Amino acid sequence: MGNSYLDVLERIANALEQQNGIPIWEILINIIPWIGVIIPIVVLFIERGETKRPYVEVSFELVRSTMACLVIRNVGRVPAELKSMTFNDCFIQQLTPEKAEILKNKNKMNVTIFPNRYWVLSLDKNVFDVIKFENTKLEVTYTYSKIGKRKEYSDYTEIDFKEYKSFLVYLSEIDEFKNMAEKKLNDITTLCDNINKQMKA
Numbered sequence: 716m717g718n719s720y721l722d723v724l725e726r727i728a729n730a731l732e733q734q735n736g737i738p739i740w741e742i743l744i745n746i747i748p749w750i751g752v753i754i755p756i757v758v759l760f761i762e763r764g765e766t767k768r769p770y771v772e773v774s775f776e777l778v779r780s781t782m783a784c785l786v787i788r789n790v791g792r793v794p795a796e797l798k799s800m801t802f803n804d805c806f807i808q809q810l811t812p813e814k815a816e817i818l819k820n821k822n823k824m825n826v827t828i829f830p831n832r833y834w835v836l837s838l839d840k841n842v843f844d845v846i847k848f849e850n851t852k853l854e855v856t857y858t859y860s861k862i863g864k865r866k867e868y869s870d871y872t873e874i875d876f877k878e879y880k881s882f883l884v885y886l887s888e889i890d891e892f893k894n895m896a897e898k899k900l901n902d903i904t905t906l907c908d909n910i911n912k913q914m915k916a
Contacts, residue, residue, distance in 0.1 A: 768868070769795030771828065771859045775874045778835050783842040783876070785855070787826075788833040795859045797826040797834070798867055803854040814839045827862060842876065851877040 727746070770791035778784040789795045800821040807815045828834055838845065845851065853874045860867045 767793060767861075769793050769828075769830075769859060769861055771795050771797065771857065771868075771870065773800075773855050773857060773870075773872045775853075775876070775879070777842065778837075781842050783838040783840050783845045785836040785838070785853075785874075786833050787828065787836065787857070789828040789830050792830055794830065794862045795828045796862050797824050797828060798858045798860060799824055800836075800855060800857045803850075803852070805850045806848070806853045809848045809850065811839060842879070845876045846880050848876070851875055 768791060769789055772788050772790055774786050774788070776784060776786045778786065787797060787800075800818075802818050802821075807818045810818070826834060853876070854871070855874070856869065856871045858867045858869045
């Protein structure tokens with residue numbers, strides 16, 4: 716690609732030399748600084764355009780205890796309008812018929828997500844059940860746009876729940892300890908209340 720630019724510059728320089736009688740090296744010396752000025756300006760315009768568009772991510776997160784949920788998050792600086800979401804059939808057919816039907820009907824949407832906000836889509840399954848599915852890989856294709864604009868951006872993400880198995884076992888053990896600690900705390904609180912009542916009597 717760099718050689719093609721040099722070829723173009725050389726052709727321009729040759730044409731100018733033939734027309735004006737100025738040597739090629741002198742023309743190139745005059746053109747190169749201008750290119751050095753133009754490139755940063757073009758890059759600046761591209762970067763400015765990219766910051767004025769929404770960026771949406773879809774990820775798996777444990778939002779409600781161990782319920783498998785997809786989090787659709789706007790990580791851009793402008794509001795996004797989620798237009799569609801499609802899921803691979805071989806995964807969603809393993810969900811409840813009602814949830815599978817809901818996910819199939821997400822191909823036309825109009826959901827607004829503001830910057831640094833998210834929308835949660837529950838799969839209505841415990842994540843420990845999902846990792847036992849025959850097909851644990853969920854493929855999500857989604858489109859979104861800036862509010863009120865026609866230009867749509869399309870993205871794709873793949874979530875393999877099997878890869879989270881070891882993390883989930885760890886989280887499950889933490890939940891068990893948390894529940895045990897809460898139960899012990901309740902027992903101690905009840906015991907303290909009983910002791911206080913007996914001391915007052």
